[in-house]
Amino acid sequence: xxxxxxxxxxxxxxxxxxxxxxxxxxxxxxxxxxxxxxxxxxxxxxxxxxxxxxxxxxxxxxxxxxxxxxxxxxxxxxxxxxxxxxxxxxxxxxxxxxxxxxxxxxxxxxxxxxxxxxxxxxxxxxxxxxxxxxxxxxxxxxxxxxxxxxxxxxxxxxxxxxxxxxxxxxxxxxxxxxxxxxxxxxxxxxxxxxxxxxxxxxxxxxxxxxxxxxxxxxxxxxxxxxxxxxxxxxxxxxxxxxxxxxxxxxxxxxxxxxxxxxxxxxxxxxxxxxxxxxxxxxxxxxxxxxxxxxxxxxxxxxxxxxx
Amino acid sequence: xxxxxxxxxxxxxxxxxxxxxxxxxxxxxxxxxxxxxxxxxxxxxxxxxxxxxxxxxxxxxxxxxxxxxxxxxxxxxxxxxxxxxxxxxxxxxxxxxxxxxxxxxxxxxxxxxxxxxxxxxxxxxxxxxx
Numbered sequence: 521x522x523x524x525x526x527x528x529x530x531x532x533x534x535x536x537x538x539x540x541x542x543x544x545x546x547x548x549x550x551x552x553x554x555x556x557x558x559x560x561x562x563x564x565x566x567x568x569x570x571x572x573x574x575x576x577x578x579x580x581x582x583x584x585x586x587x588x589x590x591x592x593x594x595x596x597x598x599x600x601x602x603x604x605x606x607x608x609x610x611x612x613x614x615x616x617x618x619x620x621x622x623x624x625x626x627x628x629x630x631x632x633x634x635x636x637x638x639x640x641x642x643x644x645x646x647x648x649x650x651x652x653x654x655x656x657x658x659x660x661x662x663x664x665x666x667x668x669x670x671x672x673x674x675x676x677x678x679x680x681x682x683x684x685x686x687x688x689x690x691x692x693x694x695x696x697x698x699x700x701x702x703x704x705x706x707x708x709x710x711x712x713x714x715x716x717x718x719x720x721x722x723x724x725x726x727x728x729x730x731x732x733x734x735x736x737x738x739x740x741x742x743x744x745x746x747x748x749x750x751x752x753x754x755x756x757x758x759x760x761x762x763x764x765x766x767x768x769x770x771x772x773x774x775x776x777x778x779x780x781x782x783x784x785x786x787x788x789x790x791x792x793x794x795x796x797x798x799x800x801x802x803x804x805x806x807x808x809x810x811x812x813x814x815x816x817x818x819x820x821x822x823x824x825x826x827x
Numbered sequence: 828x829x830x831x832x833x834x835x836x837x838x839x840x841x842x843x844x845x846x847x848x849x850x851x852x853x854x855x856x857x858x859x860x861x862x863x864x865x866x867x868x869x870x871x872x873x874x875x876x877x878x879x880x881x882x883x884x885x886x887x888x889x890x891x892x893x894x895x896x897x898x899x900x901x902x903x904x905x906x907x908x909x910x911x912x913x914x915x916x917x918x919x920x921x922x923x924x925x926x927x928x929x930x931x932x933x934x935x936x937x938x939x940x941x942x943x944x945x946x947x948x949x950x951x952x953x954x955x956x957x
Binding site for chain 1: 909
């Protein structure tokens with residue numbers, strides 16, 4: 521059994537009249553999907569609206585194997601509730617994630633902080649984004665997290681998909697780890713989940729032009745996020761390797777089909793075994809190195825109870 | 828073979844029929860345009876049909892993207908026009924992109940706008956290949 525810590529930020533910069541915030545769009549999806557991790561026999565610790573101090577205390581107390589969080593980020597830093605600074609490279613609280621696999625739903629940290637956290641902060645791995653993370657919402661006045669209700673005139677069953685899809689896809693990295701996949705396989709699961717939702721939204725018969733247009737923007741944002749998702753980990757020789765999605769054109773937006781009412785398996789998804797790797801590191805090296813890390817994850821199950 | 832064009836047209840989702848899918852001599856054509864010209868048997872219709880057939884049997888999708896850049900851009904802008912008036916999308920860092928900003932990004936082919944154009948170029952090609 522492994523321990524998963526979910527740092528469920530709520531308000532970053534926007535607070536709705538019902539007390540929720542813009543970061544709850546991600547956190548409510550994480551809460552829903554946490555059930556799957558529990559059902560797999562793992563321990564899940566959820567900290568709602570975490571201050572940096574609360575997050576640090578939770579990590580110290582529970583010694584999680586995997587940490588998921590959402591928070592505003594930049595290339596060298598990330599934050600939690602109320603956009604309060606949590607980690608900043610090179611020297612602010614980076615080692616708090618030492619020994620953990622990090623899943624960061626946070627803008628831009630994949631450009632620098634993630635690599636630094638693995639190379640120098642002792643993180644086992646870091647999944648982040650090299651660009652801003654885009655997601656669909658209902659604006660600065662209307663909360664609609666994990667809901668079918670929306671002010672755009674989109675049918676609830678369609679909006680449910682649109683509003684949850686990017687967070688669901690990112691969180692599938694965590695689900696993959698909970699299922700015992702290797703880091704790279706878990707990355708692939710998340711990447712393929714993006715393509716699954718792109719394919720799904722591409723094949724819906726829309727009620728009107730406005731609904732189709734909203735879905736179109738959702739497809740653009742899913743492709744954008746998938747392309748920006750990056751994983752850092754160490755290989756067997758302790759070199760930091762980076763795994764990232766293929767070029768944008770490989771996120772083919774499947775042509776809409778005249779008849780669809782259900783999700784379709786993504787047969788055309790680009791195989792990540794052909795992923796280009798930045799730097800001089802070859803795919804074979806990644807496979808070999810991540811196999812080593814897979815054994816690390818398998819070893820998680822033997823850990824004891826939290827203090 | 829007007830029938831093939833008619834069959835192709837009928838396979839398209841209704842909301843796609845008024846969005847551009849082809850560029851010829853600097854002018855953009857929607858499936859509605861193509862269908863109308865082909866069924867009327869005009870010289871333009873013959874040229875559009877030849878283009879349609881050539882694309883359907885040739886070149887891998889990814890290599891056509893640059894050729895379809897202007898179509899993708901026009902489609903992306905058309906989708907933006909169809910968005911609800913107060914629509915916006917947001918980033919985890921709190922940047923709100925409303926219709927006006929989205930239009931600017933597409934027109935300038937920057938960042939998210941560029942990604943939208945690429946997506947729409949590929950969508951147009953896929954529609955032609957349906």
